Amino acid sequence: MEQILVNGTILAANYALIALGITLIFSIMNVLNFAHGQMFMLGGLIVYYVCVVLHLPYALALIAAVVIVGLIGMLFEDVFFQRVMRISNREENTMLLAVGTSLLLENAALSLFGEKQRAIPPIVSGVYRIGNAFLPASRALVLVLSLVLIAAVLVFVNYTKTGRAMRALAQDRTATLLMGVDAKRISTLGFGLGAALAGVAGGLLISISGVNAGIGTAISTKAFIMIMIGGAGVISGSLLGAVVLGFAEAIGYALIPGSVTYLLIFVALIVFLLFRPQGIMGKPAA
Amino acid sequence: MRYFEARGLTVDYDRVTAIKDISIGFDEGQIVALIGANGAGKTTTLRAITALSRLKAGEIWFEGEQIDRHAPAALVERGIAMVPEGRRVFPHMSIRDNLLMGAYTRKDKAGVARDLERILARFPRLEERFRQSAGTLSGGEQEMLVVGRALMAKPRLLLLDEPSLGLAPMVVRDIANLIVEINRDEGVSVILVEQNSRMALRISQYAYVLETGRIGLEGASADLLHNDHVKALYLGG
Numbered sequence: 001m002e003q004i005l006v007n008g009t010i011l012a013a014n015y016a017l018i019a020l021g022i023t024l025i026f027s028i029m030n031v032l033n034f035a036h037g038q039m040f041m042l043g044g045l046i047v048y049y050v051c052v053v054l055h056l057p058y059a060l061a062l063i064a065a066v067v068i069v070g071l072i073g074m075l076f077e078d079v080f081f082q083r084v085m086r087i088s089n090r091e092e093n094t095m096l097l098a099v100g101t102s103l104l105l106e107n108a109a110l111s112l113f114g115e116k117q118r119a120i121p122p123i124v125s126g127v128y129r130i131g132n133a134f135l136p137a138s139r140a141l142v143l144v145l146s147l148v149l150i151a152a153v154l155v156f157v158n159y160t161k162t163g164r165a166m167r168a169l170a171q172d173r174t175a176t177l178l179m180g181v182d183a184k185r186i187s188t189l190g191f192g193l194g195a196a197l198a199g200v201a202g203g204l205l206i207s208i209s210g211v212n213a214g215i216g217t218a219i220s221t222k223a224f225i226m227i228m229i230g231g232a233g234v235i236s237g238s239l240l241g242a243v244v245l246g247f248a249e250a251i252g253y254a255l256i257p258g259s260v261t262y263l264l265i266f267v268a269l270i271v272f273l274l275f276r277p278q279g280i281m282g283k284p285a286a
Numbered sequence: 287m288r289y290f291e292a293r294g295l296t297v298d299y300d301r302v303t304a305i306k307d308i309s310i311g312f313d314e315g316q317i318v319a320l321i322g323a324n325g326a327g328k329t330t331t332l333r334a335i336t337a338l339s340r341l342k343a344g345e346i347w348f349e350g351e352q353i354d355r356h357a358p359a360a361l362v363e364r365g366i367a368m369v370p371e372g373r374r375v376f377p378h379m380s381i382r383d384n385l386l387m388g389a390y391t392r393k394d395k396a397g398v399a400r401d402l403e404r405i406l407a408r409f410p411r412l413e414e415r416f417r418q419s420a421g422t423l424s425g426g427e428q429e430m431l432v433v434g435r436a437l438m439a440k441p442r443l444l445l446l447d448e449p450s451l452g453l454a455p456m457v458v459r460d461i462a463n464l465i466v467e468i469n470r471d472e473g474v475s476v477i478l479v480e481q482n483s484r485m486a487l488r489i490s491q492y493a494y495v496l497e498t499g500r501i502g503l504e505g506a507s508a509d510l511l512h513n514d515h516v517k518a519l520y521l522g523g
Contacts, residue, residue: 167376172376178336
């Protein structure tokens with residue numbers, strides 16, 4: 001029982017980073033980032049490359065993952081999304097573009113890193129015991145780092161001028177322009193931050209369960225599940241979705257075979273959406 | 287050249303002309319009204335001035351500088367703030383954050399803090415609800431909030447788009463008084479777009495009547511109040 005709680009907490013914290021990132025991008029840009037899982041995967045593989053191939057410290061690898069994936073996000077926003085949003089006002093175009101970027105990243109990762117499952121040696125050694133549960137020190141580190149990052153993002157979004165502009169842009173684009181906000185710059189930053197969060201989540205999770213180039217779609221699906229549970233575009237909802245999914249997964253894996261767990265999660269999600277299509281914290285469609 | 291001058295403004299929406307050859311000019315410290323029926327082009331004129339709509343033709347001069355090539359953000363820094371139609375508060379942000387958004391382009395932190403105090407003193411209702419979401423305010427309170435938000439940018443020219451829309455008559459009177467006070471106390475020039483023509487003509491010095499995208503009539507507001515054409519069409523007879 002305690003072991004389920006420990007595993008669920010670690011998963012929930014890691015998933016929260018994924019959900020926060022996709023929520024930031026969705027709320028600011030109104031783009032559903034289908035490449036979010038691929039950005040996660042890339043973060044993991046960058047950490048693998050820096051740690052295992054280059055033999056550099058994990059901290060440096062994690063910073064590299066944040067910076068590189070964040071820059072890829074900003075580049076995608078600036079070069080692809082901004083242009084498509086300017087010349088077309090149909091939402092499915094940005095969706096298709098996002099799917100395209102996911103294929104681009106996945107194939108780039110396949111040719112750069114191959115298709116093998118990659119992992120890194122434990123970051124720190126040792127095991128903590130909490131009641132009847134075991135918590136390896138490197139998992140504890142991942143948990144602490146995830147929580148610190150979540151707190152940092154929440155502080156940034158809620159208490160800084162740029163974070164305030166991001167929230168404003170998510171609520172009313174025209175009014176935000178009238179405040180003198182450079183909407184392009186804020187969108188690029190927001191996309192970069194969302195991507196960086198996916199990258200760091202991948203860089204953290206690789207130390208627990210490993211990453212391969214094909215994992216992206218599964219992670220994106222999890223991200224979608226979380227924002228459907230919590231409510232798309234709502235930060236508190238994304239955190240709640242992460243907690244629900246993290247614990248559902250931990251409980252399911254402990255009690256029933258893995259593939260059945262996700263089958264049950266999907267069935268539960270469909271039933272849930274029939275009754276509350278806007279998610280737990282989402283606003284009902286007007 | 288006058289303090290503000292727009293010459294020959296023309297805007298097309300999807301190749302249909304929205305406004306054509308609109309020219310507006312006034313001196314510093316004036317309140318100028320744009321009145322006219324729905325769809326006459328009042329909002330489009332404001333959007334053209336704030337660069338939210340692209341000009342097909344025309345030029346705009348403010349304080350001796352040509353501003354029609356500026357981006358919306360640059361215009362805020364140049365001292366032009368607009369309160370859009372329908373108020374458009376940031377509903378899920380606190381009153382405080384809404385007001386601070388108004389000061390987004392300002393770098394003088396001390397000045398921003400001072401202006402925040404001053405605006406809260408002017409609107410005690412907002413101070414009472416300082417930490418609440420703007421979405422919970424009444425229509426009249428939201429109007430005060432967006433005017434306060436615009437003032438946080440320290441504008442010298444304030445554009446107001448239908449501030450009385452959807453408000454009870456009592457509240458409309460408060461808003462009218464507020465516009466006059468701001469104009470007097472802060473020395474802000476005002477372009478006021480209004481469906482409520484009577485209110486607009488009472489508090490402005492000069493007015494333009496827009497008719498299907500063009501200026502049909504213009505003159506001193508006091509004269510237009512007694513003009514038979516204006517009376518029949520815009521003041522309910």
